[in-house]
Amino acid sequence: MKSWRTALLPPLLAIIFALLLSSIALLISGADPLLAYGTMLSQLTEGSIAVDTVNLATVYYLAGLAVAIGFQMNLFNIGVEGQYRFAAIIAAIAGGALQLPPVLHTFVIILVAALAGAAYAAIPAILKVTRGVSEVISTIMLNAIAGGIIAFLVNPDQFGVQTGNNVSTREIPESGWVPGIPFGNAGTLFGFVFIAALVGYAYWFMLNRTRFGFELKASGESTTAASAGGVNAKKMVLAAMLLSGAVAGLVALPELLGRDYSYGITSTQQYGFTGIAVALLGRNHPAGIAFGALLWAYLDKSAVSLEAISVPKEIATIIQGTIVLSVVVAYEIVKRADIAAEQRRVGRALAGNGRKPASVRDGGAL
Template structure:
């Protein structure tokens, strides 16, 4: 019961606290909080909102898993943003330039994205294990470099082609597409939602049922103790960063293979940074990350209803930011409560033993 309370109570408190903050902000702006929140809930049943939430959840989930792998080693991989963009361009270029049978074509594109993401993450990984360069600094710089590289690769002088007023990579043939689940007027669910689910299951199995997962967590908690147990900390750092980058490379796959079939300059940005917030909210647990991704997607898509209520959509950004900040505070409050409760229990047990003797 205590473990369950320690895992569920903090995010619940964080969400309630952020809702309270947003309610206060709405009151100050002259809006009715209950009406605004009610409109967001009702928006889920309108048009393609529900399907859009599911599709965004799968993308956010993959990004958060990429961040979580690094967090397990106490590595702050801020470079997921750049890793998925570079991987998206490379995979789209390769996918649009080759002809392969259905299924094989898709698999090659997905593997290309994973390898490209891992290769981009390898640069800060090698810098860290060989020169001790902080991964926060190097991955931030790599993000800026990734923007330039992706723009260069899709330029008309390289692999891009002009369609209307937009420059994009060649369209991937239908043999490389992943068909979705057509729900008619409600929209189409990405077929690669199953990829997000598979990655979540694989992440849980790796962290809880394999020696590698144990060594990964041990290295993150204490590199010195792990080294004493025969674990090569530098090797674990390198593997964790490469694995994080490979997962990050898959972030764009649901959308590229399920809807756009190409990469252009209008491709969604900021998913990598959103993944950091969701990994924090979910405390690196695959189930918690899934709930965090679903909540984030709901706020993104259902927030469109606020325009009809005369409420600025920035209130959604306030809620998302306050959730991340308050979840850190909530976990610390619950942790201190648990420590105090444990100390009281120990004191009571000692008192009972002394009384009986």
């Protein structure tokens, strides 16, 4: 079982280190770090920043979960970006064309998005298990192809609708929307936040309460050992990529069904790459990913306020980047400290029983 130190200390150290490094950057630029951080913190009570942060974190959370599923199998699904964009355009086209009762309409759109994301992830998955093609290379290429597919489908000659200077899919009828929760002047919270929480719980339950989750983690730890235990490693690779793609297919839905109701070339991008950072920060745990998503979204939303005090908003990007880099280092440091502490504990226990550790008896080191 992991200690609290292994679980909580690394992200805290990473955040502190990121703040220190960002403070140095601020001082070099002639700005006051305390004023900058105070300005960013004060934004939580300003206007709709708090609600906007949670809404954006919902998107980041789904992207982080999609990446984390691949990480559990030691797969680097860098194609979440392409998978969610492909799924979004397919779901938007289907949602705009269908005429169904409320709830059922929404359910069908969500199902179409998940299936489209899984189908797009199936391409690198099949290449991986049949030809040994690296999922990193294949998914990067598919990210670029997704952009071309969207440009083709949104064309007015296909499924696009010209609205002013913008071209997008036909608007989804209200029966397909996910109603939000209004907070007056503070904005409207996406109703999809509850669906995202349900997906996070399903991810946790799958990993910790099902045989499939156990086999998935076992295959990720060692495919050789898993195969010896009767687990088909190739089957697990395929399943992990399909699940990752299905969750990736949901990434754009909070905005699509809760705010925009159509999808076009100008729709927000780069959520998939942010999901990688969020999954790393959260260490693939649903609660950790939620924390990472909220932190990332808050830094994105509050960064604009820095311009009011003549501080470049890119300082938030520095904080985000250093958090990701330092969290990896921090986890390794704490992990080694825990191993050393465990070795000392075993040594003391053996010494108390009148025995010496094997390394001492054999003249070696632990």
